[in-house]
Amino acid sequence: MKFDRNSNGYTLIFMTVLLAVVAVALSGAFTFFKPFHEQNKRQEKMTDILYIIGLDQARLQKAAQSKGLSLNYDLIQKYFNQYIIKQLTLDNQGNPVQGINAFEINLKRELAKPAAEQHYPLFIARYNGKTYYIIPMYGKGLWDDIWGYIALEDDMNTIHGIKFGHKGETPGLGANITEKWFEDRFKGEKLFDPNGQFTGIDIVKHWKDETNKNDHKIDAISGATLTSNGVKAMINERVKHYVPYFNKLKKQ
Amino acid sequence: MAKKKSKEILFDPLFENNPITVQVLGICSALAVTVKLMPAIVMALSVMAVVAFSNLIISFMRKLIPMRVRIIVQLVVIAALVILVDMLLKAFAYDISKQLSVFVGLIITNCIVMGRLEAFAMDNKPWASFLDGIGNGAGYGLILIIVAFIRELFGSGTLFGHKVIPQWFYDHGYMNNAMMLMPAMALITVGVIIWLQRSYMPQLTEKE
Numbered sequence: 371m372k373f374d375r376n377s378n379g380y381t382l383i384f385m386t387v388l389l390a391v392v393a394v395a396l397s398g399a400f401t402f403f404k405p406f407h408e409q410n411k412r413q414e415k416m417t418d419i420l421y422i423i424g425l426d427q428a429r430l431q432k433a434a435q436s437k438g439l440s441l442n443y444d445l446i447q448k449y450f451n452q453y454i455i456k457q458l459t460l461d462n463q464g465n466p467v468q469g470i471n472a473f474e475i476n477l478k479r480e481l482a483k484p485a486a487e488q489h490y491p492l493f494i495a496r497y498n499g500k501t502y503y504i505i506p507m508y509g510k511g512l513w514d515d516i517w518g519y520i521a522l523e524d525d526m527n528t529i530h531g532i533k534f535g536h537k538g539e540t541p542g543l544g545a546n547i548t549e550k551w552f553e554d555r556f557k558g559e560k561l562f563d564p565n566g567q568f569t570g571i572d573i574v575k576h577w578k579d580e581t582n583k584n585d586h587k588i589d590a591i592s593g594a595t596l597t598s599n600g601v602k603a604m605i606n607e608r609v610k611h612y613v614p615y616f617n618k619l620k621k622q
Numbered sequence: 623m624a625k626k627k628s629k630e631i632l633f634d635p636l637f638e639n640n641p642i643t644v645q646v647l648g649i650c651s652a653l654a655v656t657v658k659l660m661p662a663i664v665m666a667l668s669v670m671a672v673v674a675f676s677n678l679i680i681s682f683m684r685k686l687i688p689m690r691v692r693i694i695v696q697l698v699v700i701a702a703l704v705i706l707v708d709m710l711l712k713a714f715a716y717d718i719s720k721q722l723s724v725f726v727g728l729i730i731t732n733c734i735v736m737g738r739l740e741a742f743a744m745d746n747k748p749w750a751s752f753l754d755g756i757g758n759g760a761g762y763g764l765i766l767i768i769v770a771f772i773r774e775l776f777g778s779g780t781l782f783g784h785k786v787i788p789q790w791f792y793d794h795g796y797m798n799n800a801m802m803l804m805p806a807m808a809l810i811t812v813g814v815i816i817w818l819q820r821s822y823m824p825q826l827t828e829k830e
Contacts, residue, residue, distance in 0.1 A: 381688040388695060392702045399706055406713035414716070538724065541654070542804075 413443050415473070416450040422521040422531030423495045423502045425453065454504075456494040462486055464614030477508035477608075478515065490611045495521070502530055505612055509604025512596040514538040516547070516604060522561070526616040528583075529571075532556045534601065544597030552591060558583040561609060566620070568613045570606035573598045632753045635761035637823075642765040643816045644826060647733040651725050652766055652812060653805040659782050661721045662770035663763070664711070668726060670759025672703045673735050677755035679703075680743040687744075696739045697730070704729045734762055769811050777802030 374380065417427065427441075430449060434441040457472040462485055472491035480488050493504040501524040508517045514537040521531040534547040546552055556571070560583065563569050569586050577589040590598035626634075641647045648669075655665045676699050680687070687695050708726045711719035719726065729735065738758050743751040774780055779787040779798045787796070801807050820826050 375686065375688050376690055381691055384686065384688055385691060385694075388698060392698055396702055396705055399709055403709045403713045407709075410712065410716040541723075 409443055412473075413446055416446050418519050418533045418535075419493060419495070419504055420446070420449060420453065422504065422519050422533050423453065423497045424531065425449065425497065453495050453497050454493050455496045458492040458494065460490045460492055460612065460615050462488055462611070464612070464616075464618055466615075475506075477506055477517070481508060488611075490608075492612060492615070500524060503612075503616075505609055507604050507608040509600055509607070511536055511539045511547075511600040512544050512594075513540070516597070516600055518601075518604070520556075520605065520609065526619065527560050527562045529556045529559050529561065536597075539597050540594070543591065544594040546591050546594065547597060547601055555580060555588040559588060560584055560586060566617075568610060570609065571602060573602040626750075628750065628753055631750055632757040635754070635757040636764060637761075637819070638826075640761040640765065640819075641734045641737075641758050642762055642812065643819050645734075645737070646816075647737060648762055649809070649812065651728060651732060652762075652769060653808040655722060655725050656766055656770040656773055656808050657777065657803055658721070659767065659770045659774050661718055662766045664715060664718045665722055665725065666759070666763025666766045668707045668711070668722075669729055669732065669734070669762055670756060671707060672700065672729050673738055673759045673762075674752050674755030676700050676703050676735060677738055677743040677751040678748050680739050681746060681748040681751035684744050692744065693736075693740075696736055700735050700739075701730050734758055765812065765815060768815065769808055772811055773802045773808060777807075 417430075420430065421427070430446070431441050433449075434445055439445055459467045459470040459472045459475065461467050467489060470489055472493065475489060475491045477491075480490070491506055493506075495502040495504055503522045503524075503526055505520050505522070506517070507520060508515070510516065516534060516536045516539065518532065518534040520529060522528065523530045532553050534553070536545060536547060539545045539547065559571060561568065561570060563586075572587045573590045574587050575590050575592075575595065577587050579585065579587070580589060635641060639645070642649065642652055651665065651669075656662045676696070679699050680696060683695070704727065707729070708719070711722070711726060738754060742754045746754070771781070775786065776799050779785060779792075799807075
């Protein structure tokens with residue numbers, strides 16, 4: 371009998387074998403690369419947190435070079451442990467919880483839980499004689515997840531630094547939330563009104579008054595209204611979780 | 623078709639039969655990843671690896687593939703290789719893989735890859751197919767790097783992120799051309815390259 375490579379039976383066997391081989395190869399590769407991916411994610415998290423308190427990549431690089439070291443994962447971890455003096459896990463009432471590693475909290479998973487069971491990570495940094503409160507954020511942009519970190523000064527009110535990330539916002543429009551000029555618009559803005567009430571931040575179209583740092587308003591990105599709204603909702607909702615804790619600290 | 627020599631297979635796609643400027647394929651990613659040089663180079667290498675190895679694998683299997691499902695088989699091989707490249711980049715070039723974002727995944731839909739599988743690997747020996755993949759990847763990469771060089775130099779005044787246009791120019795009124803950062807300008811740059819190439823190689827111009 372002549373071998374017919376276009377017969378249905380052969381096609382079925384060929385495809386099954388091909389897909390099995392590809393599936394095994396890819397899952398093997400995934401398992402192999404997973405530790406590298408996780409280390410990169412942790413490194414990114416630490417770099418982002420150091421960045422918003424004022425230790426950007428260039429400064430870390432310089433510090434490393436002055437000691438003749440290269441800026442690798444271990445060194446970033448060392449700097450992180452040096453400047454982040456406290457890592458807290460808070461419950462929904464703003465009380466510190468023991469036994470949960472704040473750094474390992476997955477905010478996306480946490481926010482999917484019922485509000486009473488949610489835990490929030492808080493990092494407290496000390497750099498150049500000043501204390502900063504760092505809040506990780508997670509939310510929805512126009513297309514997909516957005517996330518970020520916000521650093522508050524020791525009045526727990528003024529924004530010192532901010533950093534955003536996104537999974538799939540439109541390049542050139544919503545993706546611009548990662549640009550420095552957008553981050554700079556937040557610096558110095560206040561999250562509470564003078565009476566200590568939480569007001570959050572409003573991101574407004576065509577907001578011209580960027581020099582006023584007490585109006586709780588910043589200018590949105592043109593052509594990215596929905597991403598801007600996502601950023602606004604993310605900041606306000608995430609920071610709100612920490613208000614009970616901040617109120618307790620302020621009373622002390 | 624007369625058998626081509628290895629040298630021709632490797633170097634033809636660089637100029638005479640360049641996938642971007644002559645066949646006008648793979649334009650989408652050429653516009654998207656050429657704002658800066660570094661991501662463009664990584665993208666070029668990724669595409670080169672994917673074309674070369676998918677050509678090689680398909681060529682090895684060319685006598686076994688059922689003809690009716692060959693496109694699906696080609697896609698499975700391409701997709702597997704692209705996912706592999708994506709995982710590699712995420713593990714060892716994390717920052718660049720973030721800049722390339724979706725475009726690594728979109729190599730799957732890059733016409734150059736499937737075009738080479740259909741046109742070459744399906745009826746040529748593995749070694750020739752591998753060279754063909756390297757050549758076409760290099761032809762694609764060459765244009766990417768030229769465009770990225772022009773765009774980064776005039777759009778941001780830098781090369782590989784280092785400032786190359788001296789401050790003196792800026793002090794005397796020189797400005798970076800923000801237009802260069804837009805995809806439209808990349809298309810115009812590619813157009814200019816095509817024009818230059820065709821005026822240099824008149825045999826490429828279509829007869830009326």
